[in-house]
Amino acid sequence: MHMKKKVIVYDRIEEPVLSALQEEFDVRIFKERDAHDNPEFLSFLQETEGVIGLGFPGQSDILDKAPNLKIISNVSVGYNNLDTEELTKRNIMGTNTPDVLTDTVADMAMGLMLSTARRMPELDQYVKQGKWKEAVTTELFGVDVHHKKLGIIGMGRIGKAIAQRAHLGFNMDILYHSRTPKPDAEERFNATYMNLESLLRNSDYICLITPLTDETRGMIGKKEFQLMKRSAIFINVSRGSTVVEADLIEALKNKEIAAAGLDVYVQEPVNPDNELLKMKNVVTLPHIGSATAETEHKMAALAAENLRAGLNGEKPGNLVNPEVWKKE
Ligand SMILES: NC(=O)C1=CN([C@@H]2O[C@H](COP(=O)(O)OP(=O)(O)OC[C@H]3O[C@@H](n4cnc5c(N)ncnc54)[C@H](OP(=O)(O)O)[C@@H]3O)[C@@H](O)[C@H]2O)C=CC1
């Protein structure tokens, strides 16, 4: 009898993609929180050929326990959970889900920027708690977004989609920083390339949307917050660890910057005691950049396509370690 290949769904894959995978493969679902000390997980991992899901820790200690693994298919564009060099050494493919989420994440980044600037979550509570007794006065006013300067750090797929919305929709001036200049963004959004220091000094809004890598880890810390305007609003949609969180807390406490909008944290789910959660001028979201029904479905479908290709001996469309393919 033909044995189905073993696949771990590592929290999470949406229906109907999950059912399709269950038909093709011998699928076991494990949740990140209770997997790693679970003997059932460790024994299934021994025989698993494919992993699909969110944030599977693809580093050597866990790879040692997965001798038959051929592919880790991330349901995310970011792949900082994977040690790509280690994967390549072991002939394991890593894949991600670019493009299908770009517009959805950019919409969210704009929403986070607007709601931080206009204090929407705070004022939502003000209305719901029955505090709205007369027209709001100056202490509840926000600040304008339109016609301000937006500094985008990481002018990639999502950075450009944010620039498009901000420039064409909100008449914002776009400043940007990435490793290399982007002539197409300069042409389409009149964006100006800057080194990081100039961007931080000149922006009214700063939006961080780089991948988390060895280079970007902690790239925004004490010194960078001190370079920002005191009126600056800082938005982080990248990964929590691109920012030194303790320095962000200090910068907000010392009023070195005006406010922050955060979708990502060093520890996720964020610790309820984190001081950021207690600050009125910080808008917090639970890492929902791509979390719409339509986009999550597209990401799951694309990740399943990548997984299938890898397990069928074809080159997946979104390999993050293409070296592994040349090696074979
Ligand atoms: N909050 C959320 O839910 C989501 C978060 N994300 C995060 O957003 C990231 C970006 O996604 P996407 O736009 O598709 O990725 P891209 O690869 O298209 O863009 C990344 C950009 O970051 C730049 N960059 C990389 N390293 C550095 C560096 N050291 N200094 C300055 N700039 C740098 C790149 O510059 P260059 O082009 O010059 O190399 C590129 O412009 C993901 O990796 C993920 O971490 C993504 C989706 C949802």
Ligand SMILES: O=CC(=O)O
């Ligand atoms: O954070 C989400 C991603 O797709 O990366």
